[in-house]
Each structure stands twice: as structure tokens, then as C-alpha cells.
Amino acid sequence: MSVDEKRRGRERTGPVVREEQVLEKIEAFRRRRPRLLEDVVTMAHGAGGKASAALVDAVFLEAFRNKELERRCDGAVLPLPSGESLAFSTDSFVVxxxxxxxxxxxxxxxHGTVNDLAVMGARPAWISAAFVIEEGFPIEQLRAIAADMAEAAKAADVEVVTGDTKVVSAGAADGLYITTAGVGLIPPGRELSGDRVRPGDRVLLSGTMGDHGAAVMLARGDLGIEGEIKSDTAPVNGLVEALLTAAPSTRWLRDPTRGGVGTVCNELAMETGLGVVLDEASLPVSPQVNGVCELLGIDPIYVANEGKVLAVVAPEETDAALAAMREHPLGRDAVVIGEITDRLSATVAVRTAFGGTRIVDMLVGDPLPRIC
Known part of the structure; x- marks a missing residue:
């Protein structure tokens, strides 16, 4: 073969090699965790999307790196000598x-801590509560909020067993901040993990999207919008137990809070390396929430809930899972919203009503700050 023939051969094959390299780079980019580029903390770092993931990875995971933190779940699962596992979770509330x-x-x-434990497969049992109270905060309001906590704990069948109180000077805490931590027991043999998710599994949602985020935004009164939207805040541990009894092969659970269903599905896709394909026509949104989101220019798929469950179940258990969820008061509107596929890698896509598809990326920025 002459030199010219070799050169022409390289020219013919060169573009193919470069295209493969580009595809590999795109794939690597999709799998890459977000990077922390800012020099100061911004409100976006509390939104539960890309900025939050970058902050956790670059600061907290880097400082405290261990096996449990690497799982990036809503809490830690710690084995006990009895064969059970202990679930441990913590959360702060600045709504x-x-x-x-x-x-x-x-x-x-x-509800936030109970739900984090429940979607780990645990039966929540005990809660701690720490209060940061601003000087001048009315005692009657504090008493009313403590009563709300007692009411919620009773409904969730958990006890507040320890806590702490701090008071800061006026203007330093916007009234009141609360941090709760909780523990619960995971029965032997119960396992929920992205490692168990398989192509063909179905994605279920227990009800409408965005109720909590929309309710909080309207309650602020800054938008000049009136509407009758109530937060869906509720303890989902009873709903989860009903689901796991009916569908014991359930693969994975989450409660779609900050960042909504869209962000949680992206976390699922990154954890499993598989694709999540959602059906736009099946995504449940109330007309009121949809109207608020249209006025604000926000996709309801990114708006938070505080009393919903997102579940991945085996195809053969889908009907049983749906029936069990719909029999529970918090799951009356449960629906299949999508499926897992190996035709996409670590990507979330929505099939539109027009027959096309659109990519749903992780939330960027903070469209609804201070909602939990």
C-alpha cells in the first residue's frame, strides 16, 4: 500500500474515531457529578439540585468520606447484631x-425526618428536635408549633425523646429554625437500593406533584396570586408499609422534596446508570398547581412535595403495588409515571404528548427558596 493510500485510509476512518471519542466524552459528562465553582454559598446550594450536590461532594463528602456517605441517601443504614438494621437520618427546617x-x-x-426513614425501608421510632429561636419570638407561637409537632408525631407513631434549645439575637434566625434527627429499624431481609433496579421496572408516584412548594409560595403573598392550594405534608410511613407488604420486591423508594420528581429521578438515574423514561400524560398535577407553575414559568416536575412517595417496582408487582397505594388515604391518586430502560444511560427523559422526547436535567438554581 502506497503512502497516499494509507493517508486516504486514515482520512476515511478518522472521523469515525473522532465521533466515538465525542460520544464517550458526552457519556462521561452525563455521569460526572456537578463541580463546585463558587467561592461563596448561594441560595442555589440549598435547592436540592446540581448546586446542592456540588456543595455536598466538594465540602462535606470530602471532609467526612466514608461508605455510608458515599451512598448519598436520605440517611445511613447501620447493621445491628440482631440482624436488623438501624436507619439514621437528620434534617433542618427553615421554611x-x-x-x-x-x-x-x-x-x-x-414529617420530613419520618419520611426520610420510611423510604429507606425503616419503621421510624424516635425523633430528636433542636430549636434555634430568635430573641423576641412569641411564646404562644412557639407553643403552637410544639403542639403541631406533637400532633404530627402521634399521627406517625413516633416519639420526640430528646432535644436542644438555643436562642440567638433578634434578626439572626428569621424567627425559628428546627433540626430533627430520627432513627428507625429496618426488618431483616428488607433492602431498597439502586443496585436492585432493573430495565423494565416501573416508576410509581403516590399522588400529584408540587403541592407543598406551590402552597408555600402562595402563602408568602409576594406574587399577587390567590389560590386554594394546601401543602401535602404528611407522614408516609404507613403508605410505605402498605406498599412493601403488597410488593415485597420493591427496588427503590424516595420522597420527592426539594427539586421535586425531576431531581429525584435524576438521582435515581445517576445511582443506577440506567435511563428513566417518564410519560408526560401520566405525570399528575392538580389544575391549581399547574396554573401557579405556568404563571411563574416553573415546570411542576421540579416543585417539592412533603407527603409523596416515588417508587420503583418490579413489572410483575406493579398492579399489586398500585392497588395497595390507592387503598391508603395518602395514595389515592397513585399512578405509573414511567419505566426504567437500558437504552439511555444515566439520563431522564419525558415522552411528550406529541410523540417526542425531552431531557429532564437536574434542577439548576433555586426557583422556590425556603420551602422546607
Whole structure:
């Protein structure tokens, strides 16, 4: 073969090699965790999307790196000598306003931790509560919020067994911040993990998207919008137990809070390396929430809930899972919203009503700050 023939051969094959390299780079980019580029913390770092993931990875995971943190779950799973496992989770609540249609910061403080434990497969049992209270905060309001917490704990069948109180000077805490931590027991043999998710599995959602985020935004009164939207804040541990009894092969669970269903599905895709394909026509949104989101220019798929469950179940258990969820008061509107596929890698896509598809990326920025 002459030199010219070799050169022409390289020219013919060169573009193919370069295209493969480009595809590999695109794939690597999709799998890459977000990087922390800012020099200071911004509100976006609390939104539960890309900026939050970058902050956690670059600062906290880097400082405290261990096996449990590497899982990036809602809490830690710690084995016990009895064969059971202990689930341990913590969360802080800075919602503004402190009271909104459907609940208060007190309800959120209990529900948030109970729900994080429940979607880990645990049966929540004990809660700790720490309060940062601003000087001048009315005692009657504090008493009312404590009563809300007691009410929520009773409904979730958990006890607040320890806590702490700090008071800061006026203007330093926006009234009241609450941090709760909780523990619960995971029965032997119960395992929920992205490692168990398989192509063909179905994605279920227990009800409508965005109720909590929309309710809090309207309660602030800054938008000049009136509407009858209540937060869905509620303890989902009973719903989860009903689901796991009916569908014991359930693969994976999450509660779609900050960043909504879209962000949680992206976390699922990154954890498994598989694709999540959602059906736009099946995504449940109330007309009121949809109207608020249209006015604000926000996709409801990114708006938070505080009383919903996102589940990945085996195809053969889908009907049983749906039936069990719909029999529970918190799962009456449960629906299959999508499926897992190996035709996409670590990507979330939505099939539109027009027959096309669109990519749903992780939330960028903070469209709804201070909602939990």
C-alpha cells in the first residue's frame, strides 16, 4: 500500500474515531457529578439540585468520606447484631412563612425526618428536635408549633425523646429554625437500593406533584396570586408499609422534596446508570398547581412535595403495588409515571404528548427558596 493510500485510509476512518471519542466524552459528562465553582454559598446550594450536590461532594463528602456517605441517601443504614438494621437520618427546617395552608414548620420537622426513614425501608421510632429561636419570638407561637409537632408525631407513631434549645439575637434566625434527627429499624431481609433496579421496572408516584412548594409560595403573598392550594405534608410511613407488604420486591423508594420528581429521578438515574423514561400524560398535577407553575414559568416536575412517595417496582408487582397505594388515604391518586430502560444511560427523559422526547436535567438554581 502506497503512502497516499494509507493517508486516504486514515482520512476515511478518522472521523469515525473522532465521533466515538465525542460520544464517550458526552457519556462521561452525563455521569460526572456537578463541580463546585463558587467561592461563596448561594441560595442555589440549598435547592436540592446540581448546586446542592456540588456543595455536598466538594465540602462535606470530602471532609467526612466514608461508605455510608458515599451512598448519598436520605440517611445511613447501620447493621445491628440482631440482624436488623438501624436507619439514621437528620434534617433542618427553615421554611418561610412558618405557617402555611395545610401545615407548619412543626409538621414539616416531624414529617420530613419520618419520611426520610420510611423510604429507606425503616419503621421510624424516635425523633430528636433542636430549636434555634430568635430573641423576641412569641411564646404562644412557639407553643403552637410544639403542639403541631406533637400532633404530627402521634399521627406517625413516633416519639420526640430528646432535644436542644438555643436562642440567638433578634434578626439572626428569621424567627425559628428546627433540626430533627430520627432513627428507625429496618426488618431483616428488607433492602431498597439502586443496585436492585432493573430495565423494565416501573416508576410509581403516590399522588400529584408540587403541592407543598406551590402552597408555600402562595402563602408568602409576594406574587399577587390567590389560590386554594394546601401543602401535602404528611407522614408516609404507613403508605410505605402498605406498599412493601403488597410488593415485597420493591427496588427503590424516595420522597420527592426539594427539586421535586425531576431531581429525584435524576438521582435515581445517576445511582443506577440506567435511563428513566417518564410519560408526560401520566405525570399528575392538580389544575391549581399547574396554573401557579405556568404563571411563574416553573415546570411542576421540579416543585417539592412533603407527603409523596416515588417508587420503583418490579413489572410483575406493579398492579399489586398500585392497588395497595390507592387503598391508603395518602395514595389515592397513585399512578405509573414511567419505566426504567437500558437504552439511555444515566439520563431522564419525558415522552411528550406529541410523540417526542425531552431531557429532564437536574434542577439548576433555586426557583422556590425556603420551602422546607
Amino acid at each position: 418561610h412563612p412558618l405557617r402555611f395552608p395545610g401545615g407548619s414548620i412543626g409538621h414539616l420537622a416531624i
